[in-house]
Amino acid sequence: MKEFSKAFPKFSSIEQEHLHQLFIQVITSLHGNIEDEFESLCNETQVGDALDTVEQLVEEQSLDPLSSDRTNVMDAVHNLSAAKKAEIHYLRGLLERAEEHNRLIQARVDLLRNKTQEVPDIKDFIGKLRGGILSYKGTQNVEL
Numbered sequence: 001m002k003e004f005s006k007a008f009p010k011f012s013s014i015e016q017e018h019l020h021q022l023f024i025q026v027i028t029s030l031h032g033n034i035e036d037e038f039e040s041l042c043n044e045t046q047v048g049d050a051l052d053t054v055e056q057l058v059e060e061q062s063l064d065p066l067s068s069d070r071t072n073v074m075d076a077v078h079n080l081s082a083a084k085k086a087e088i089h090y091l092r093g094l095l096e097r098a099e100e101h102n103r104l105i106q107a108r109v110d111l112l113r114n115k116t117q118e119v120p121d122i123k124d125f126i127g128k129l130r131g132g133i134l135s136y137k138g139t140q141n142v143e144l
Contacts, residue, residue: 004020011019042048061073 001016001020004023005013005016008016008019061076
């Protein structure tokens with residue numbers, strides 16, 4: 001208030017007080033307007049989303065300068081590569097076991113199909129055999 005009084009020495013103390021209050025209201029209003037405009041610009045340009053993405057990448061890649069645990073990028077690449085190779089090896093093993101299992105099932109299906117085809121052949125054979133036996137017995141009775 002002293003500086004305000006020095007700036008307006010010709011005004012009475014009441015007028016200086018009113019001017020000071022008006023000055024505070026203007027500054028407060030300007031501050032609010034600036035905050036609103038800043039927030040509006042941030043929303044329009046999606047600065048918040050970009051900063052969130054940057055923060056996430058910093059955390060994921062351990063690039064935070066405040067972090068005491070910094071990792072070498074090449075170590076991370078090597079570890080990721082080794083993990084992916086191990087996963088590929090595991091999945092290939094699963095695939096080979098599944099293919100072998102499918103081959104066994106297919107062999108069983110083929111065997112069952114062959115057996116069902118053999119059953120009518122056996123029935124025909126038994127029928128012919130019975131017919132032959134009966135005709136043999138019939139010829140035996142005639143000759144006797």
